[in-house]
Amino acid sequence: MRILVLVKRVPATGGRIVLADDARSIDTRYLGFVVSPHEECAVEEAVRLIDANGGESVVLTLGPTEAADQLRDALAIGIERAVLLETDGSDWDPVATAGAITDAVKDLEAAGGPFDLILAGNESADSGGYQVAIRVAVALDRPIVTGIKALEVRDGVATARRQVPGGADVYELPLPAVVAVREGINLPRYPSVPGRLRAKRKEIERIVPERRPGGPTLDRLQVPVEQEQHVEILGNGPEAAPRVVELMRELGVL
């Protein structure tokens, strides 16, 4: 089978986000970049599916030239090919992003045959737009499910589970299909050193994407003001238990 994984390069933030001077992006001078967590699981899922079923896996991202690092992260754990839709690093809205990815998928499929499965993350860690995978699926006229935490593929059908209160909803999708996964679907592996070295030597295919108008259009960012909470210390160690229980009563949770 052929699988395409869509990933996004995002900064690994700390306890507080610091904005750049123009308040239109975050200050990433001292931050590392990673594959957005849900998508990291998508990459792992793709590697496992190919290991089990055979075939070819491709990872694709839209981002600045440095996003090649995240593609190499995916190559390092076993994805075979990588495609970078290279931008100038500015913020691309979900409409423009999905449009560029759709174009690329069509080109890749025209050249190498259809993808049975396109895997994506449920939402990116940074902008959290919750829509790129759905827009791509609709544009390609393929079924899609999101929020998936378990996936099986058999006989041209993907069986996917989404966690809901009290259990899981089970979906079945005929392939080709798009599945947006959530962290927890698997525990992604760490790349091995040989994997790293192999990834380093691999060629990354670069495409300059066409940017469509879309939205929403970023104007500026702000860090929400956190009011400092007054903490009431109930006590130290086990001796505090009676006071804790008293509090639970006051709050009506007991």
Added chain:
Amino acid sequence: MGALPARADVVVIGAGIVGNSMVYHLAEQGWRSIVLLDKGTLPSPGGSTGHASNFIFLTDHSKEMTAFTVESARQYRELGVYDETGGIEVARTPERMEELKRRMAAATSWGIEGTRLLTPAEVKEMVPFIEESVILGGFYSPGVGIVDSLQAGTLMRQKAQAMGALTVAAGVEVTGVAVVDGHVRGVRTDQGDIAADTVVVACGVWSPRIARMAGASIPLTPAVHQMIDIGPVPQFEHTTKEVGFPIVRDMDTNMYERQHGTGFEVGSYAHRAILMDADDIPSIEASALSPTMLPFTQEDFDPQLEDALELFPEIVGDESVGVKLAINGLLSLTPDGNPIIGETPEVKGLWSAAAIWIKEAPGIAKAIAEWMTTGEPEIDPHGSDIARFYDHHKTAQHIAARASEGFNKTYGIVHPMEQWASNRPIRLSPAYDRHVELGAEFFEAAGWERPYWYGTNESLLGEYGDRVMPREAEWESRWWSPIINAEHLAMRDRAGLVDLSAFAIFDVTGPGALATLERLAVNRVDVAPGRTVYTPLLNSAGGILADLTIMRLAHDRFRVVTGGGMGMRDKKIFRDAMPADGSAQLQDVTNAFTTFGLWGPRARDILGAAADGSADISHKGFPFLTSKTVDIDGVRTLASRISYVGELGWEIYVPIEQGLRVWDAIWRAGLPYGLVPVGIGTYAVTSRLEKGYRAHGAELELEFDLVEAGMARPTVKDQDFVGREAYIRQRDAAPAAILCTLTVDDPTSTSGVKRYMLGREPILADDGSPLVDAKGRRSYVTSAGSGPSLGKHLLMSYLPPEQAVEGTKLLVEYFGERYPVTVAVAGSTPLFDPDNERIRS
């Protein structure tokens, strides 16, 4: 949390391993009102301690750093947080194998037990997953281990708390340091002020920032050290200990590898030096991991991955073993690679405890605490003393240049005489152009470019033939030339002119000047104006702090002259001693005067010609250890009859802007007498050793006393001085060691090559066992060099009294071989011209 105390005896800023060690040792020393602050949260507030690889290799070529490290390992062991895994430094090249032999010698000199050289097969036996075909051998040290530095810090903090001595306040940011009239009076924080007359900066990479708040300078730079952690390693899954295999240092690739539970950590010092500004370190909140764990830059590490793969293919090449963590960790680098400790010269009461790594932290903290409390650190910290820096050392340009250059020397094979290449030249003698014309080979001291020998003196080689003691082995020919020995011989035969611009010079003046100096100097300073006093300085325990000369220029005016290397440290000693009432003043005139030395049998003829009758320079008219004004070519100079080379002659002090004129005048006057320019190679090594003169930092250190050094005078002056009581006690006791001069009987190695020791080698009994004195100190070579006038290679060493007997046959170990040596002199009698007839002619 909780409110900060309004007042404390001492505030320690920074709760990494250094700050925690500091509060413990301060409490041990009796301090009872200590506050420990950190901006971050405990136990891992976000500094370099939190990502340290925590292993401790004991042996360093530096005696001071080894002593700090061994003491630290002892403390960690006592705390129960030290896991002795053993460690192996492996060699991939023949040069490195030679270096490992040199490390063996250092281990013997500094008393590190159980070390030995291993064959590749023996390494493989200890570290079964190593690819032994890549290596030529290893240096094994069983005492190497891994410390839980966070746990150690917590335990030390708790001990101080248990003594009722410590208040800990985490999450408190220091926003200012209060300084009044040059003395620290407290710290300002985002949660209130604390009044304190003593403040310790233990802030690691942030130290420069905190020091700057007080107007002081801690010249270090944050720099990146890369490491990755891979795992889980199948081979480690059944080891029960956190670390079941020795730590490996892959010296030739600047890397280390260690087990870490089921993980394997690979660290590197091989990449380009990546420096940062302390102000650019992100805040705790803005950091993904911690402020000192920056995002990994993969491209810098890629070549190291290949190296690691080559040495540990079984582990690093295992496809199932993943890279779990990869960081660019920040650590502190300094311009000379040493820590920065002690009271800042700018601000009284403000102490630096910075640029200290895990391996040496508790040992150094103990030394600082002793220093703060009694002024008597057990381990001499002079190499790390913050007061050692000149102003140019404190510039960002210098720090960056030297830190970058030094970074890749972390695991390098560094020759003891190796010179820095970057950020030179800085300080130039007025005669610098002449030195260049004379083909000088410049070595740097205190920023000064000093001729070590002169290329144009090559012509002397023919004159002296084999008396220049040519060297055959590459190692000791490095940073050396036989011309040094030729200059030596020419000076002894005729005369030499030496540029001594690097001297540090301070004038102490005023009605209280005499009393002030008398209080510092061991020897009597109350001499007639015009006389010069050579004197050691001691600390209160009687350890040797410094040695220098004091010229009495007038009843209330003295000129102190000391070596450039420790010049600023010595200046601080004097400045700290100045009376509060202002009755004595210190003026640093280092940059106002240049100094030339003129020595040799023809020195009087030459000075006579240059001075042109302006002064009586006869032996009677200008006796030894006096100074007077001499006019040379229209320049008024101060000539001082003194000698560090064992010849008749003078040091001539000249206003720096007229220095060139005086150099030229002496030069012209000397031509008819065969005057040669003489470099520091002669001045500081060969002529000194022939005369048995002691040097600070080699023979003279806090852990030796004047009796041991053979410098005790027949009487002790009546006036009180620092260390007097201890000195008197030392004189009454039998010395534990006696400084001796030894000659190498036969320098021929087993391969037939003549080898010449360079210093710090172990002296062994004739059965090969190390010599240990009653105080537990090993005998090692304090100084080594040619004695061209004697035709022998000379060594100095403190020996136990049983061995300190003239004629005793001993051994010296050098690059894995042992050479016979003989005690030539026990004590300070010169080997050359024992009666000092030349000096007093």
Added chain:
Amino acid sequence: MSAVLVLVELAGGAPDRLSAEALGVAGGIAKAIGGEVHAVVFASASEADGAADAAPALGGYGVSTVDLVAGEGLAAYAPAAWAAAVTQVATAGPFAAIVASGGERATEVLAHVAARVDVPMAANVVSVLPGDRWRVTRQRWAGSLLEEAFLDGQPRLLTVAAHAVPALEPSASASAAPATVTRVDPAITDADLRARVVGHDMTAGDSISLADAKVVVGGGRGLGSAEAFAMLDELAGLLGAAVGVSRVATSLGWRPHAQQIGQTGTRIAPDLYIACGISGAIQHIVGAKAAKRILVINTDPDAPIFRRASYAVIGDVTAVVPAISAEIRRVRGGG
């Protein structure tokens, strides 16, 4: 006349909490543009009558018209089918805006609508300022950062960030007119049903939903081992609470990911969150943001989580938690 269309999910005959939040935002928009609020409500054929009975009460939430979508094709949830229906209703509008809640289904359906209609969509909006160009403020980084953005398109599509705005309380006054209910029979194609729920796996869930629990007991690295979580299970059992964990606890394999509270796990909104041995990384904090009160049990009073805490016990969780459980038993036994 322009109106705002809201996707409303009913629970027990009334809008669920997140829908009530969306209704609040929709009401604000309607007021600003001088329009009405319409709601679209989904029901399977069997649920249709019940929904029809409940729908007029949405008038109390400021809704004037309810489009009740019911039909055979909606028997099982199919995001594309729901989106087809919403698109059908929207096209009949016209609507100035379509608002959905931050619920998983609502967000998913609205994204489908956005893709079908080919207009932008802003997710996780916390405020809207209609005008020549609409300005929205929306969450990024799960609320650690706010983005001000222009939202264009006809209609404007947005989802409301969960637990970030107040839920609209129903008007008590009798004067609130009941909403007019219109039944919509959506045109659903086979293609719209390619992805749909074909079954439920009841083995995967906890008895008490983490997201909806009134009390959550959370555990992190401070517990020290997988075994130590038994004491949290015990306390949770006594309180009728759900157990949640930090990302570290799932990464270390101590607990399943389903219990993870945080940006990449579940967002909780309990009355009381008891955070045990959790330091409070941003990842975790954003998942617990909506908790009314946080009780922290931790040895380190400087841990970041204290900045979010209402109450704290300083001490080792492995000692404090069993003591609390024992105390609850004692109190109950005695009472």
